[in-house]
Amino acid sequence: MPPKKKSKPASKDAADVKRPVLASPNWPPLQPLLPESDLVLEERVPSQIVTIRNFFTAKLCRDYVAFLSALPLVTTPGKPKKGDAVRVNDRFQIEDAIFAERLWSGTSLKRLVCGPDGDDDPELRTKLTGLWGGEVVGLNPNIRIYRYRKGQFFNKHYDDANNVVIPGHPSTPAKTTWTLLIYLSSPITGCLGGETVFHPEPEPTRKRSKTEPPPEPYVVDLEVGLALLHRHGAQCMLHEGREVLEGEKWVIRSDLCVRR
Template identity: 65%
Template sequence: MAPKGKKALATSSTTQAHEQHPDWPPFKLILPQYSLSIQEIVPNQIVTIPNFWPSSLCKTYISFLSSLPLVTTPGKPKKGDAVRVNDRFQIQDALFAKRLWEETGLKDVVMGDLQSDEGLQLDGETRRRLWGGEVVGLSPNIRIYRYSKGQFFDQHYDDSNNVTVALGQTEIPARTTWTLLLYLTSQLTGCVGGETVFYPDPPTKKAAPPEPIVVELEVGMALLHRHGAECMLHEGREVLAGEKWVIRSDLCVRR
């Protein structure tokens, strides 16, 4: 599960240095928190939150994000980095991260009483083990990805990073433990391809590799997957038609 040898990493570095924060659209169209639920794809590894954002809000954000100064990533990455070809915008925006965490129902569903497929409630200690510690919010490192036809993100591992999360007037030292991807497009919006595919490790060196786990795009779905030392090898498949839009942050725990 953990990064091995010289497998490519997805780093959070960027050539952009945006200081002026965007005037992000409000979340007034967010669904009630009680309608959200976490769906387990791979135990302790991959979960989704279907219908995290309504399609109307996704459409509003696509229109807004199209106005940002996106920069195309180079086709030849730095040594050790994964090959990715997309258009991206990256900014340190603690206020937007706080809003995304608190005003969308994400905090409630992540911190609330989860249920497994067997209907068993997960207590606080179980949740701490799941998320890797005491969750304090989202990383202020906000990334916007647009994948057009022919663009992709090759197989890689997501690294963990030390960050600072603002809680009220206090800044909390934290580290990232799970990647958060919010999909704004899907086949319903004309995006063909672009699935996120995970590659589990074989149980033994001589065993055949398990079947890949393919997470299809769904408008407004949030995908959370464990990263850092326990990250599963994964990729963003090539977009064959249309555009794939993603908002990226990371779940953070106290360090």
């Protein structure tokens, strides 16, 4: 997929945006979780969209929604800055490397994304490294919490890639390559609408007639505990968060980071 032109709307969740320093929340434990053997990386659109069903259990989602509801969420302005996509939601954003590491290593995410440790399956590890755009070293410490209430949405946009540093001994220079979204709500919890919709572009080598319709959008429905990974940066697919029709849509957001 070719790089996007400057006129295209982009997400402004860049890690280098200056934000006030906040104290890290006392995040609830990431328990209970399903065993890794019960989880599967499902590549829904090759090299573009990957999901993990039941990454969070229903109980863990309920615990987190109750906790996140008490955070000081800020409503984004209805009129965006020039070049930004229209987004209306409530959000909480914080640099929290400890929680990012818990999400990465304290769940099955690291092993699912990177494959088995050691030389058990080098072919799989090589394939996964190619999929993610490099050696994945962790999650973006920039943690974002989104709440979409009835009537709130996120218009069509692309997610930017960013250079970040993964704290450690020593710290690791990295860059983000895939967006991670963890859905905590769905129609089962009373949330209607709010689907994430991707809009594929026509193949550049294929000429399309004026009367031919554009490619069908790919819709990811909300599922409690679903982890959605999608490629971002120069190869990001145009996508949107549809308007929530009833209830509340809760999402935890970070990004996969590869060594640079």
